[in-house]
Amino acid sequence: MLNNIIAIIAISFVTVGVIWAIGNFTHPAKVSTTNHIKGILLVAQDNLFNGTNPDIIGTVNVPEKLVVLNKDFVRHDLIVDKLNINTAYLSPEQDFTTAIASKTSGIFEYYCSLHPITMRGKIVIKTP
Numbered sequence: 487m488l489n490n491i492i493a494i495i496a497i498s499f500v501t502v503g504v505i506w507a508i509g510n511f512t513h514p515a516k517v518s519t520t521n522h523i524k525g526i527l528l529v530a531q532d533n534l535f536n537g538t539n540p541d542i543i544g545t546v547n548v549p550e551k552l553v554v555l556n557k558d559f560v561r562h563d564l565i566v567d568k569l570n571i572n573t574a575y576l577s578p579e580q581d582f583t584t585a586i587a588s589k590t591s592g593i594f595e596y597y598c599s600l601h602p603i604t605m606r607g608k609i610v611i612k613t614p
Contacts, residue, residue, distance in 0.1 A: 525550055525551025525552060525553060526542055526550055526551065526552045526553070526586070527553050527555065528542075528552065528553070528554045528555070528564065529555050529556075529557050530554065530555065530556045530557065530558055530562035530564075530576070530598065530605065531556075531557040531558045532558065533558070533598075533601045533604045533605055534604060534605060535564075535596075535598075535605055535607060539605065539606060539607035540607060541607060541608045541609070541610055542586065542596070542607070542608070542609045542610070543610050543612065544586050544588070544609060544610070544611045544612070545611065545612055545613075545614050546588060546589065546590065546591050546611055546612065546613050546614060547587075547588075547589060547614075548587075548614075549585040549586065549587040550585065550586045550587070551583065551584075551585055552571075552583070552584050552585060552586050553581055553582070553583050554573050554576065554581060554582045554583075554584075555576075555580075555581040556576040556577065556578055556579065556580050556581070557578070557579070558578060559578055560578070560600075561575045561576060561577055561578075561600060562575070562576055562598045562600060562601065562605065563575050563576060563598055563599055563600065564582070564596055564597075564598060565596065565597055565598070565599050566586075566594055566595070566596045566609060567594075567595070568592075568594045568595075569586065569587075569588060569594050569609070571584055571586070571596070575600075586609060586611075588611040590611070591611050591612055591613045592610075592611055593608050593609070593610050593611075594608065594609040594610075594611065595607070595608060595609075596608070596609055
């Protein structure tokens with residue numbers, strides 16, 4: 487009886503592995519090319535943005551292109567409440583393009599709503 491249970495579990499693991507492998511061969515991950523992006527690129531990976539959650543520096547009344555790219559295996563988003571930026575959830579390899587623009591100087595917090603403890607940083611808008 488115990489041998490039958492072990493055999494069923496082993497067959498289940500093998501079946502799941504084969505299905506996963508077939509899915510990866512028939513639908514390979516898209517290779518994202520980011521060398522064409524002008525502006526600011528925030529890459530969500532390992533529950534951080536760009537590895538360090540960097541400060542983003544901008545200037546009053548000067549819009550700056552912002553691209554958020556999810557290179558992780560889980561969903562992420564980017565929220566900046568005071569600048570009305572919300573990317574919605576980004577699946578792996580998805581990206582979102584928006585602009586950072588403010589009529590006033592200040593410090594604005596950005597974060598991932600799914601991982602707010604580890605994925606947060608500041609946007610600093612300065613006067614020219």
